[in-house]
Amino acid sequence: MTVGPVARNTATGTFFDGTARGVFLLRRCRPSGHYNRPQAVSCTECGSTGFDDVPAGGGVRLVSWVVVPERPRDDRPPGPAAVPAIVEFDEGPWWWSKLVDADPAALTEGQPLRMLFERAEGGEAVPVFTPAAGRAG
Amino acid sequence: MVGTSDRRRPVICGLGLTEMGPIYGRHPAGFAAEAVRLAAADAGLAVSEIDGLLTSSGTSGGVGLGLQRDLGLTDLRLLSEMQAFGATAGAMVQFASMAVQAGMAEVVACVFADAPLRPGRSAGDVYSGGRRPDRAAAKLPPPAGWGGLLAATGVTGANTMYALAARRHMLRYGTTTEDFAAIAVAQRAWAARNPLAQMRQPITVEDHHASRWIADPFRKLDCCLVSNGGVAVIVTTAERAASLARPPVHVLGWAQSHPGRLMDRDPDFGLVTGAARSGPDALAMAGLKLADVQVAELYDCYTFTVLVTLEDYGFCAKGEGGPFVSSGAIGPDGGVKLNTGGGQLSAYYMWGMTPLSEAVIQIRGDGGDRQVHPHDIALVSGNGGILDHHSTVVLGSAAP
Numbered sequence: 001m002t003v004g005p006v007a008r009n010t011a012t013g014t015f016f017d018g019t020a021r022g023v024f025l026l027r028r029c030r031p032s033g034h035y036n037r038p039q040a041v042s043c044t045e046c047g048s049t050g051f052d053d054v055p056a057g058g059g060v061r062l063v064s065w066v067v068v069p070e071r072p073r074d075d076r077p078p079g080p081a082a083v084p085a086i087v088e089f090d091e092g093p094w095w096w097s098k099l100v101d102a103d104p105a106a107l108t109e110g111q112p113l114r115m116l117f118e119r120a121e122g123g124e125a126v127p128v129f130t131p132a133a134g135r136a137g
Numbered sequence: 138m139v140g141t142s143d144r145r146r147p148v149i150c151g152l153g154l155t156e157m158g159p160i161y162g163r164h165p166a167g168f169a170a171e172a173v174r175l176a177a178a179d180a181g182l183a184v185s186e187i188d189g190l191l192t193s194s195g196t197s198g199g200v201g202l203g204l205q206r207d208l209g210l211t212d213l214r215l216l217s218e219m220q221a222f223g224a225t226a227g228a229m230v231q232f233a234s235m236a237v238q239a240g241m242a243e244v245v246a247c248v249f250a251d252a253p254l255r256p257g258r259s260a261g262d263v264y265s266g267g268r269r270p271d272r273a274a275a276k277l278p279p280p281a282g283w284g285g286l287l288a289a290t291g292v293t294g295a296n297t298m299y300a301l302a303a304r305r306h307m308l309r310y311g312t313t314t315e316d317f318a319a320i321a322v323a324q325r326a327w328a329a330r331n332p333l334a335q336m337r338q339p340i341t342v343e344d345h346h347a348s349r350w351i352a353d354p355f356r357k358l359d360c361c362l363v364s365n366g367g368v369a370v371i372v373t374t375a376e377r378a379a380s381l382a383r384p385p386v387h388v389l390g391w392a393q394s395h396p397g398r399l400m401d402r403d404p405d406f407g408l409v410t411g412a413a414r415s416g417p418d419a420l421a422m423a424g425l426k427l428a429d430v431q432v433a434e435l436y437d438c439y440t441f442t443v444l445v446t447l448e449d450y451g452f453c454a455k456g457e458g459g460p461f462v463s464s465g466a467i468g469p470d471g472g473v474k475l476n477t478g479g480g481q482l483s484a485y486y487m488w489g490m491t492p493l494s495e496a497v498i499q500i501r502g503d504g505g506d507r508q509v510h511p512h513d514i515a516l517v518s519g520n521g522g523i524l525d526h527h528s529t530v531v532l533g534s535a536a537p
Contacts, residue, residue: 012281012282064407069350094403126289
C-alpha cells in the first residue's frame with residue numbers, strides 16, 4: 001500500500017463513487033462535449049455547469065515525473081523512492097498523481113500508462129499509474 | 138514646469154531588513170513591525186507619517202491587519218493584507234505605487250515577514266510537509282477534498298511540484314543538472330560578497346552534484362533557503378521623497394501575469410511562465426528595452442525558476458536558458474548581473490522581498506563588494522504558486 005488515506009467530502013463524492021467501482025470520472029460538458037478535469041465546477045471552454053461524469057477511456061500517457069527518495073528516519077532504512085507524476089488522459093485533461101512499480105531510469109515522456117486503484121485503510125480508492133508495458137525490472 | 142503626474146510619480150524611499158536566518162523565538166508580526174520601523178528610519182520618516190500599510194504573510198502567518206496596531210498607526214488611508222505568494226512583494230509595490238499616484242495615500246509601507254524555522258526542524262520539512270504527523274496514531278480523520286487526494290498520492294510541497302515543471306523543461310529543451318548547477322554556483326559567488334547572506338562559502342559544480350536529491354531533478358543546492366525575518370519597503374511620491382534621507386528609487390514600470398492553468402492541461406507548464414507576459418509589459422510601461430536593464434533580480438525559489446525566467450524575459454531565446462547560464466553569462470564576472478546578493482538560494486528567503494530588496498540596494502549604490510556598475514535600471518521578478526503568479530517591477534535611479 002503506497003497511498004495515504006483520503007476521505008470524501010461534498011466536492012469529491014461523485015469522483016470517489018467512480019474510483020470505488022474502478023473508473024476515473026471526467027466531467028464531459030453537455031453543450032460543448034469538452035472533457036474537463038474532475039474538479040471542474042464549470043466548463044473551461046464554454047462556462048456551462050451542465051456535466052456528465054463519464055469514465056475515462058483508459059488511454060493515459062506520462063507527461064512529467066519526479067523521483068523523491070525517502071528520507072532515512074530513525075533506525076529504519078529508507079524505502080523505495082516515490083515517483084510523483086503528471087499524466088495526460090486521451091480525452092485531454094492532465095492529472096497529478098504518482099507512479100507505482102516504475103523504474104525511474106526507464107521512464108520516457110509520452111509513454112503509455114495503466115491506471116490502478118489503491119486504497120489505504122479507512123480511505124477512498126485512489127487512482128495511481130504504472131507503465132503499461134508491464135512491471136518494471 | 139513639473140506637472141502633478143510627475144510630482145506624484147512613485148518611488149521607493151525606504152528599505153528595512155531585520156536580522157534574517159535561523160533567528161528563533163520571535164513571532165512574524167514582531168519581525169514585520171521591526172522591518173517597517175527600520176524602513177521608516179532609513180527613509181528619514183517618523184513611523185507616524187505612514188498612512189498606508191500593505192502586509193504579506195509567509196507560511197507561518199501572523200502578519201496582517203493587526204500590524205497597524207502593533208505599529209501604533211491610527212487613521213490609515215490604505216490598509217490591506219495581500220497574497221500572491223512569491224509575487225506578493227512586487228504586487229504590494231505596484232498597488233502602493235498606484236495608491237500614491239492616485240493621491241489615495243502619501244507614504245505606504247509594504248512588508249513581508251515569516252518565521253517558519255524552529256529549532257530541530259529542517260528547512261525542507263517546513264515547506265514540503267516533510268514528516269507529517271501520524272494521523273492514525275493521533276486518531277485524526279483522513280484529509281478530505283481534492284487537496285487530500287493529491288496528498289494521498291504524495292504530491293505535496295513545492296519541491297515536487299517545481300521539479301515536475303523542471304523535468305518538462307529538461308525533456309523539451311535538453312536542459313541539464315549542470316545548467317542548474319551553474320546558477321547555484323554563480324549565485325553563491327555573489328553571496329560570498331554579501332554580508333547579509335546566510336550562505337557565503339563558495340561552492341563548485343561538484344558540490345552541487347554531491348548535494349543530496351530532494352526531488353530529482355532537484356538537488357539540495359537547487360533549492361532556496363528558508364529564513365526567519367522581515368523586509369519592508371516604503372513607497373511615496375517623487376515630490377515627498379525629495380526631502381527625505383535617501384535618494385529615491387523610482388518605480389518605472391510594473392505588470393502581473395497569472396496564467397491560471399495550474400494542474401489543468403497546460404502545454405506551457407514548466408516551459409513558459411507568466412514572466413513572458415509581465416516582463417515585456419512592465420518594460421513597455423517604463424519605456425525601456427531589455428537591453429537597458431543593468432541589474433536583474435529574478436525570483437529564485439529554485440535554480441530552474443531563474444533559468445526559465447531568463448528565457449521568458451528574453452535574456453536568451455526560449456529553450457536556450459541552459460547553454461546560456463552555462464556559458465559564463467552569469468555570476469560576478471558575467472555579462473548579466475543576476476541575483477547579485479545571492480538570492481534566495483544563498484542569501485535569504487523573504488519571498489519576493491529578496492529580489493526587490495537587493496534591487497533597491499543596487500540602485501542606491503549600497504552594494505559594497507557586490508556593487509554592480511552601472512546600476513541605474515533594475516528588473517525585478519516575483520513568482521508565486523507553482524509558476525502560477527508573476528509580478529515584474531522595473532526600478533530606476535532617475536525619473537523617466
